[in-house]
Amino acid sequence: MSQEEQAVGLRSEADEPGWEVDPDDEWGVAVITTVGRQLKLRREAAGMRAGEFAKAVGYSEDMVYKIEGGKRIPRQEYLIAADELLNADGLIAATWEDVKKVRYPKRVRELAKLEAQAVEIGVYECNSVHGLLQTPEHARAVIGAAQPPYSPDDVERMVAARLARQSVFDRDPAPSIHFVLEEGALRRPIGGTIVWRHQLERLLEVGRLHNVVLQVMPMDCDTHSGLDGRIELLKFADGTAVGRADGAFNGRPTHDPRRLRILELRYGTIRAQALSPRESLAFIEQLLGET
Known part of the structure; x- marks a missing residue:
């Protein structure tokens, strides 16, 4: 050149x-x-x-x-x-x-800082693929669908921030990371067929990492403790933790041990009701074959 x-x-x-x-x-x-x-x-x-x-x-x-x-x-x-x-x-x-x-919004910088320090990360995501798992194209489609729409500059800023958080997968020593995703969210081809195929492939790639457990909550599980919305739990090397849930404590982050036990109970129940990690990866492979 x-x-x-x-x-x-x-x-x-x-x-x-x-x-x-x-x-x-x-x-x-x-x-x-x-x-x-x-x-x-x-x-x-x-x-x-x-x-x-x-x-x-x-x-x-x-x-x-x-x-x-x-x-x-x-x-x-x-x-x-x-x-x-x-x-x-x-x-x-x-x-x-x-x-x-x-480039990254302030609240995303704060979240990324916590994720970069956590030794354990647990997430239940109900309406979409979690940001740590999204491909650039999928993230752009999700963020771009907001109403009222973000400006092109804000969309790119938010996509860059979301992708930057994924450096958590490259940490050494690696944190223990667990995801539970709803089957319904995995059947919604956001961004079109090609974008969605790449997203499913990304889920399989991450789900096979040695420090990652990926589970799918099947739609035939008619009720579970995550129906109120997303749950996030982060634990740190010094024994402290932070958690939040859409349907608890006004959705605000909490460090209170009593409240954290409630979130851990809910999250543990969700994990028990979801497909096993092996079954979950097989299910995603089946979706990919159907796409």
Whole structure:
């Protein structure tokens, strides 16, 4: 690929939705403003005009001004190129660890932090495939179906956040993760046939991981303790835990031991009523064959 083609590619990537700064995210605004200011100071110290710098890194001059002004989240490629061009010895490139988190809504960052620390994760999901299990295309279809609709920028921001949480599967040591999904949700071909086939394949892939147990709640189980909605339980290495359920305690997260025992009882009952892990994977394979 020529230098000109690379530049065009970078510009088009930079203009994609999902890279705007959320003005209501104070921490995110502070991070992007600080990074932008440092980029501008280093560029000016190197004696480079914005247009000259833009051409060198393969972005438009307007995009450089937006990034330096804290109005646009820089991509990792931009930070790496700027680091090399300004001889920053990795200091600019290293800001990506904080910059990448700014794309994700605040509440999702908080959830991802908890999931990244948990040694056990248990989830009962009633209406859809859980976010930790969704493919990019499926996530985009689910989020894009909301009413009133999200803006394209918000959709991409939320999809990126959902996918970033899936790094929990790559942790070492691996956490113990358990999912129970409703059969009805697995029969709804969200996004169309091809997208849904990929989603079912993803479920089989994750369900076969050594640290993951995936179960399906069959529709012929006429009643169970999850009918009030989703249940989530996270346990940590220090013995603490947090849980929430749509139908308990106003849906708010709880650390109270008494309330956690109630959620654990409900979740344990749900697991007992669901298909076994072996039966569940066989059921998903059957759905895939029918799709």
